[in-house]
Amino acid sequence: MxxxxxxxxxxxxxxxxxxxxxxxxxxxxxxxxxxxxxxxxxxxxxxxxxxxxxxxxxxxxxxxxxxxxxxxxxxxxxxxxxxxxxxxxxxxxxxxxxxxxxxxxxxxxxxxxxxxxxxxxxxxxxxxxxxxSAVLTALALSGLPVDRFCFEGFLPRKRGERLARLREAAAERRTLVYFEAPHRLAEALEAMTEVFGAERRAAVCRELTKTYEEVRRGPLAELAGWAADGVRGEITVVVAGAPEQAPEALDAAELAARVATREEAGQRRKEAIAEVARAAGVPKREVFDAVVAAKHAGSR
The missing domain is CATH 3.40.1010.10 (Tetrapyrrole methylase, N-terminal domain)
Incomplete structure (x- = not known):
């Protein structure tokens, strides 16, 4: 005002x-x-x-x-x-x-x-x-989740450092936003494909708000192939966060064993049961019953 x-x-x-x-x-x-x-x-x-x-x-x-x-x-x-x-x-x-x-x-x-x-x-x-803001504009145009995101800036220029930085974000659930120079875009997308997976969804936003604005959406491998021929302009890359992993299926014996491991490390049984249940994606009562069954089996 x-x-x-x-x-x-x-x-x-x-x-x-x-x-x-x-x-x-x-x-x-x-x-x-x-x-x-x-x-x-x-x-x-x-x-x-x-x-x-x-x-x-x-x-x-x-x-x-x-x-x-x-x-x-x-x-x-x-x-x-x-x-x-x-x-x-x-x-x-x-x-x-x-x-x-x-x-x-x-x-x-x-x-x-x-x-x-x-x-x-x-x-x-x-x-x-x-x-x-190129970050917010690209995020809004990407078609990817916008409720939670993190801005990663420019990736390192050297391949080893670039891969290391991407590995740090491999399990990140939030949408990722990167800036990249046009002459390094193909290498960056290839590295993302290697670390995040070929099918991870992404969007390459080029020349935002300018005459030749372009937004390319698709799997990382597909975008890497498109960029291999060369791309011009100011670039912002938006990558979907890591997909949610399904909880590991554990039988009663393994649930009880994991609780026992936490107890041996000094954790209270109630807390151990809650953590194991959360990690396994099962009700606490199921873990409690597994612990009781294991105790009875061991006393025979």
């Missing part, structure tokens, strides 16, 4: 607090028309704008028809560590600093976390301009 003169609604309130304000601004992931209305107001109100790519920022401001009044500096992976103290100094001096990345929300696989951490440690107010 902005005031009638397009000044950010919280600018005056923040000015009475000691120090400045760090504003994390979400930017369009493709179509400039998706920019939130407040972004233009923040671009004109900021004393200092830290941009991942100043050239892209210039194109964005031209598309939005706004002209930043404050100083613009670059803030990207290569100079993030060196420039953070300078930005913190401006913030503690009372400046309103706007942080923007090439696309999406700062800190989400982009520069930002280091500055937010430093600002918080210095008692600086941090707020945000919500904006488009």
């Amino acid at each position: 902005t005031t009638s003169d397009d000044t950010p609604a919280d600018a005056d309130a923040g000015a009475t607090e000691p120090g400045g304000t760090l504003v994390l601004a979400g930017t369009p992931i493709g179509d400039a028309a998706d920019a939130p209305p407040r972004l233009g107001a923040e671009l004109t109100a900021a004393d200092l704008i830290a941009a991942e790519d100043t050239r892209r920022l210039r194109r964005l401001t031209q598309a939005l028809g706004v002209r930043p009044a404050g100083r613009v500096v670059s803030y990207f992976e290569g100079n993030e560590a060196a420039r953070t103290p300078e930005l913190v100094e401006a913030l503690t001096g009372g400046a309103r600093v706007l942080l923007v990345t090439d696309a999406g929300m700062p800190s989400v696989s982009d520069p930002g976390y280091r500055l937010v951490d430093a600002a918080v440690r210095h008692g600086v107010r941090v707020t945000a301009v919500p904006g488009p």
